[in-house]
Amino acid sequence: xxxxxxxxxxxxxxxxxxxxxxxxxxxxxxxxxxxxxxxxxxxxxxxxxxxxxxxxxxxxxxxxxxxxxxxxxxxxxxxxxxxxxxxxxxxxxxxxxxxxxxxxxxxxxxxxxxxxxxxxxxxxxxxxxxxxxxxxxxxxxxxxxxxxxxxxxxxxxxxxxxxxxxxxxxxxxxxxxxxxxxxxxxxxxxxxxxxxxxxxxxxxxxxxxxxxxxxxxxxxxxxxxxxxxxxxxxxxxxxxxxxxxxxxxxxxxxxxxxxxxxxxxxxxxxxxxxxxxxxxxxxxxxxxxxxxxxxxxxxxxxx
Amino acid sequence: xxxxxxxxxxxxxxxxxxxxxxxxxxxxxxxxxxxxxxxxxxxxxxxxxxxxxxxxxxxxxxxxxxxxxxxxxxxxxxxxxxxxxxxxxxxxxxxxxxxxxxxxxxxxxxxxxxxxxxxxxxxxxxxxxxxxxxxxxxxxxxxxxxxxxxxxxxxxxxxxxxxxxxxxxxxxxxxxxxxxxxxxxxxxxxxxxxxxxxxxxxxxxxxxxxxxxxxxxxxxxxxxxxxxxxxxxxxxxxxxxxxxxxxxxxxxxxxxxxxxxxxxxxxxxxxxxxxxxxxxxxxxxxxxxxxxxxxxxxxxxxxxxxxxxxxxxxxxxxxxxxxxxxxxxxxxxxxxxxxxxxxxxxxxxxxxxxxxxxxxxxxxxxxxxxxxxxxxxxxxxxxxxxxxxxxxxxxxxxxxxxxxxxxxxxxxxxxxxxxxxxxxxxxxxxxxxxxxxxxxxxxxxxxxxxxxxxxxxxxxxxxxxxxxxxxxxxxxxxxxxxxxxxxxxxxxxxxxxxxxxxxxxxxxxxxxxxxxxxxxxxxxxx
Numbered sequence: 001x002x003x004x005x006x007x008x009x010x011x012x013x014x015x016x017x018x019x020x021x022x023x024x025x026x027x028x029x030x031x032x033x034x035x036x037x038x039x040x041x042x043x044x045x046x047x048x049x050x051x052x053x054x055x056x057x058x059x060x061x062x063x064x065x066x067x068x069x070x071x072x073x074x075x076x077x078x079x080x081x082x083x084x085x086x087x088x089x090x091x092x093x094x095x096x097x098x099x100x101x102x103x104x105x106x107x108x109x110x111x112x113x114x115x116x117x118x119x120x121x122x123x124x125x126x127x128x129x130x131x132x133x134x135x136x137x138x139x140x141x142x143x144x145x146x147x148x149x150x151x152x153x154x155x156x157x158x159x160x161x162x163x164x165x166x167x168x169x170x171x172x173x174x175x176x177x178x179x180x181x182x183x184x185x186x187x188x189x190x191x192x193x194x195x196x197x198x199x200x201x202x203x204x205x206x207x208x209x210x211x212x213x214x215x216x217x218x219x220x221x222x223x224x225x226x227x228x229x230x231x232x233x234x235x236x237x238x239x240x241x242x243x244x245x246x247x248x249x250x251x252x253x254x255x256x257x258x259x260x261x262x263x264x265x266x267x268x269x270x271x272x273x274x275x276x277x278x279x280x281x282x283x284x285x286x287x288x289x290x291x292x293x294x295x296x297x298x299x300x301x302x303x
Numbered sequence: 304x305x306x307x308x309x310x311x312x313x314x315x316x317x318x319x320x321x322x323x324x325x326x327x328x329x330x331x332x333x334x335x336x337x338x339x340x341x342x343x344x345x346x347x348x349x350x351x352x353x354x355x356x357x358x359x360x361x362x363x364x365x366x367x368x369x370x371x372x373x374x375x376x377x378x379x380x381x382x383x384x385x386x387x388x389x390x391x392x393x394x395x396x397x398x399x400x401x402x403x404x405x406x407x408x409x410x411x412x413x414x415x416x417x418x419x420x421x422x423x424x425x426x427x428x429x430x431x432x433x434x435x436x437x438x439x440x441x442x443x444x445x446x447x448x449x450x451x452x453x454x455x456x457x458x459x460x461x462x463x464x465x466x467x468x469x470x471x472x473x474x475x476x477x478x479x480x481x482x483x484x485x486x487x488x489x490x491x492x493x494x495x496x497x498x499x500x501x502x503x504x505x506x507x508x509x510x511x512x513x514x515x516x517x518x519x520x521x522x523x524x525x526x527x528x529x530x531x532x533x534x535x536x537x538x539x540x541x542x543x544x545x546x547x548x549x550x551x552x553x554x555x556x557x558x559x560x561x562x563x564x565x566x567x568x569x570x571x572x573x574x575x576x577x578x579x580x581x582x583x584x585x586x587x588x589x590x591x592x593x594x595x596x597x598x599x600x601x602x603x604x605x606x607x608x609x610x611x612x613x614x615x616x617x618x619x620x621x622x623x624x625x626x627x628x629x630x631x632x633x634x635x636x637x638x639x640x641x642x643x644x645x646x647x648x649x650x651x652x653x654x655x656x657x658x659x660x661x662x663x664x665x666x667x668x669x670x671x672x673x674x675x676x677x678x679x680x681x682x683x684x685x686x687x688x689x690x691x692x693x694x695x696x697x698x699x700x701x702x703x704x705x706x707x708x709x710x711x712x713x714x715x716x717x718x719x720x721x722x723x724x725x726x727x728x729x730x731x732x733x734x735x736x737x738x739x740x741x742x743x744x745x746x747x748x749x750x751x752x753x754x755x756x757x758x759x760x761x762x763x764x765x766x767x768x769x770x771x772x773x774x775x776x777x778x779x780x781x782x783x784x785x786x787x788x789x790x791x792x793x794x795x796x797x798x799x800x801x802x803x804x805x806x807x808x809x810x811x812x813x814x815x816x817x818x819x820x821x822x823x824x825x826x827x828x829x
Contacts, residue, residue: 014319029309
């Protein structure tokens, strides 16, 4: 082989070996020997200034939305609940894919979208300056520490400033499309700041772009997102109880999306809402079932 | 924080791993399940080197403080390790120079006039003035070299050797006369690996062929298991017996130092990092260096590597009675190099780097490459070898550097004539060793030029004797088939081919262990 071929082979090997374009991985047997990464979080208070908001508006409307709609079919239901609210609120949603954030944001009415920030893992989205800037400008992300550390700007400050927040209480994307347990962060913020929680449930994002994929799959898959009635923490309700109620709210919405509003309501009343954690069966069957697309929209012949 | 050494098991997340091969390296995709032994990261260094030296000299182990041993009118000899240590050579100032300066300051204060400094190079080549200056420092060099009081040891200068007697096993002890007749012999060592130091310093470094032949032979080496573990090494047992004889004749004040393992300076640090932790910069450096080396002519590649000077940090210094000091030194060496490995494997993979103890500023010829692989690296174990009896060693080295005829003239003849007859260490030793050891031309070159002694290539071959005896097959990846064939080995182009060839010995799905060095590691096989 000549020098050029060798060079190409070398570059390919390094590209593949070190997963260019993806996060690097640690071999399993080396995991105990990896020191905990130092919390290197890039602050992003600037991203909620009017100038940054203007840039974001342009980026979302001129780039993100057309691109998003070119790759998937998205349909939002229940957005009208927001008409009854004045904000700020916490949107608590299930989390299965990187598509969840644009799906929720782009489903919101413009005036809500412009005043909504997305809580994002500080160790994932804010560990390098370019990821911090990119995600802040595109999604208005806000760093939260899912390992329990402290940050300069807390979600509470942002809520107090009148911004709504999208929070994924599971803390990470699902590995099989089903819902995991909810952490207490969203419920805690709601109780602490007296803010209502709007449950949000969506289906189809896992099938379209699961964990590990860098781009939505071919064929413009259907995504559905449904907003539920706001939940307000009771006066004596504990954070733990409220978190359970939020999760039940999301579960009911998922049921509603799969069946009908009334059927889901009946099941919720009788306590038979299907467990959003999915059936306890082999992993492949869980993945198989969760990747069933929501029934497709009837395609219109014209218009 | 220093992370310990550990054993990686290659899985689907493991990036290609770095393997040294002479004046270069490759990135190798190892089969899933391969065990890779990584050395510990550099252990904490001594905060103040000069203070640590001062403390060691004033508070030695099982000995009076050095100032109390220095008297006006005495004969003081300072011996020091030669350029075979450390590897790569240390960035100036060398630790030996810093220690010697302090010893000399104390000697000057005590009014000692008769001081000589001798490099303990035994049958190694004479160092050049520049090489000695690098070790001892400019001040010491200027004060002693022009007067002839700083010199290389000459093991063939019969008039300046002293036969101190024999051990209980009849081994001759013959060392430098000046050292033997000194009132105090201060030995300054760099204990890079566990085989160095102890009674090996004076008993071997300042000894003649007459003394060395008792333990530098194939029989002893096969019974040194390993020579990195002095308690189980027949070579060290012999050196320790000789040390007892030396002790009866001369007071030795041993100073042993240990360094960490920062062997690669900037911008080559990626060579010491765990691959999955390579940053984008490290990946770019590795790619750039590989492609750059591919473009360079051999001479430039040689310079690129041999100009490297390691930024070692001192991790410990102990002075005093030889054995007590060495005990402490080994603890430090083990702290830096020991890695527990669970059980033996069928195949041992080793990357042979550009440098070994005998090719500093010289070429890694095929015999030295074999000595590095089957000698040093194979023997770098405690307990049992990393590879099982009858297993296979897969070594990476191109074996294409040829011979440096200034430094290794007898190697050329050993390669051309001796290995053509036999590659069995026992056979070549019995049949040819005497002839090479007493050849007047080799002796002349050893004494007046910069040549290794005529017998030295035999020692290299003996070093590998235990490995050759233990292994069922040896395969060189990327090696020159002619050179490997001459030495009785086989070659393969890739690891996959090598494993295919090894399958006739160890089956088609062997267990594989790769020792990821340099930096040096010592596998403690349980």
